[in-house]
Amino acid sequence: MAKQGTATKRPRRERGSLNPEDIVAGAFELAEEISIDNLSMPLLGKHLGVGVTSIYWYFRKKEELLNAMTDRALRQYAFETPFIEAEDWRETLRKHAQTMRQTFLGNPILCDLILIRSALSEKAARLGGKQTERVIASLVEAGFSLEDAVETYSRVQLHVHGLVVLQRLSDKNRELSPESTAYYENVIIDPETTPLLAQAAAKGYHSGAPDDRNFEHGLDSILDHATRLLSGENHTQKKSTTARRATRSATTKTSKPRTRTATK
Template structure:
């Protein structure tokens, strides 16, 4: 049988000594140990050294707690992500995309909360919209139409998220086997695939090479549109 997730037991707190910030901070600590999927109110109570009713006093459901965690994660993430600047839009948008990807890949909890978990609180959704508005405004100032600016930023965002989620789902897979790991390249039947595979290229992989190739294609298209206008 699979071992059930456990939490370190702390010295029990006095009644009324816990607050929402402590609960959210403790939830992040516990999620680092057991993951978002296995995070539960009873486990969190044990981790914090409080009765589970003390947590339910502030967060009636796990989803309420996850919403609060997502709000906090988005605020920290938005602060850490570089802005897109109109004067050097290509470089700053590229840095923006790479920083987003590195941030999510380096923090599985952030990835699970924001990318894999589809539900966002109204506050988190509003924060995301404001960040997108800033990026689109910079691209319009750089010379793109509002429609092209939106499509460009949207394509970059989808590319980043898709790349990260593919890698995260690969990490979460029980057997650790991804589609690209099961594909057999026969040099006689597929000589071109064998040639590029031997050079280090991976098929259907969310690696740096594939990520940069697609990102540059999106940026090249935006640059052509700016020149044309």
């Protein structure tokens, strides 16, 4: 459990020995102990063995420090997440999604900075855009239309991020209150009143749980749909629908409006 408002005090540093990189590195160390939510400039100063004014010299407020931490976190995230290869797009996209999820689950600070914290610096936003651009480019190279490539990767991102955030929020609640349970754990399953759910639970199926089984099932569904898109099945359906709409539109335009005969 993250500690509330405590930090290990280091020996006093020599004057002038502090730099922004040391501050950011120390902030990550402290956040591992007390969480991003409890991180503060005074506690960070104590952790680094410097006066808090030394930190304010480089970062005027906590928001600027969090931006710098997010920049570093995104660089780490981009480095750890494998690229998508056009010639083997399905399996490499699967590995990309799996590694993305494992990276966030294995590093709560990374998750809090990138997924839960809403603000991003311009540098971080550009880095995220460049990474997404590379994935889209690989999918387009694999044969996807630009629209299908964007929609496919968007679904993968939403699936991964959504399940990771649900798990992280559940973990954060447990940090605050060890007795608390996740929403999907509060569902009462009784063999008499909910026999189907009871049978499913006995086989390891849990409705709404962000677990491995539900993650892989959802990912398979996204990849299966993407495979159909690439095979042309959905393209044919879209062309047929577009043709029908064009025909209806042309018929409407050429049809003459009815006129009423005046009665005397």
